[in-house]
Amino acid sequence: NAGVTQTPKFRILKIGQSMTLQCTQDMNHNYMYWYRQDPGMGLKLIYYSVGAGITDKGEVPNGYNVSRSTTEDFPLRLELAAPSQTSVYFCASRRESGYTFGSGTRLTVV
Amino acid sequence: AQSVSQHNHHVILSEAASLELGCNYSYGGTVNLFWYVQYPGQHLQLLLKYFSGDPLVKGIKGFEAEFIKSKFSFNLRKPSVQWSDTAEYFCAVRSGSGNTGKLIFGQGTTLQVKP
Incomplete structure (x- = not known):
């Protein structure tokens, strides 16, 4: 049972490039979330999904897009990377009261 | 909108000292609370959580937290910290509705x- 798997673990992007952060869970959880973590700011919710085919914006959605074509996968897309998107990104899933977090993706935009 | 405030940004303690980290939230309805x-x-990693019942919650590694509804607080405590407790601690709130x-x-x- 792998839990929540995020890839890649590290990435450096140039301004204007695009990329997709992958998130997969094998626990059949309906709810999935993307957070970004910045020093002194805690974790901010970017997007979330309550099930396949359903997504919604969180606190800081600008510059990101998501999709949820399957229960297992919840990729986060950055279309035009900006330095302000330098952060650590965490994916999480939930069933009932328990949350499981991935190990994170550290993204640097230069 | 809901918000969560942690008063202490950086705490430095010696081993065996007691710890209390403050957490206040701004939501008047039913909440679920996490550290x-x-x-x-x-x-x-989850330390502990509060949903209902006894407002004093015990978690892993000797941590506990007390939910005080009248103060909108959920402070984390540990009687005697160890060097291995060096980490970052986050308080989190989930609305009980929806x-x-x-x-x-x-x-x-x-x-x-x-040490």
Whole structure:
């Protein structure tokens, strides 16, 4: 049972490039979330999904897009990377009261 | 909108000292409350959570937290910290209404324990 798997673990992007952060869970959880973590700011919710085919914006959605074509996968897309998107990104899933977090993706935009 | 405030941004303690980290939230309805810990280079791990019942919650590694509804607080405590408790601690709140399960996090408190 792998839990929540995020890839890649590290990435450096140039301004204007695009990329997709992958998130997969094998626990059949309906709810999935993307957070970004910045020093002194805690974790901010970017997007979330309550099930396949359903997504919604969180606190800081600008510059990101998501999709949820399957229960297992919840990729986060950055279309035009900006330095302000330098952060650590965490994916999480939930069933009932328990949350499981991935190990994170550290993204640097230069 | 809901918000979570952690008063201590950086705490430095010696081993065996007692710890209390403050957490206040701004939501008047039913809430679920969480404390997470993040060790250096690792992902978040659940320390403890409160849903209902006894407002004094015991978690892993000797941590506990007390929910005081009248003060909108959920402070984390540990009687005697160890060097291995050096980490970042996050308080989080989830609204009890609705089923989106969004967690709102505080800013985090960095705890440094000196051996």
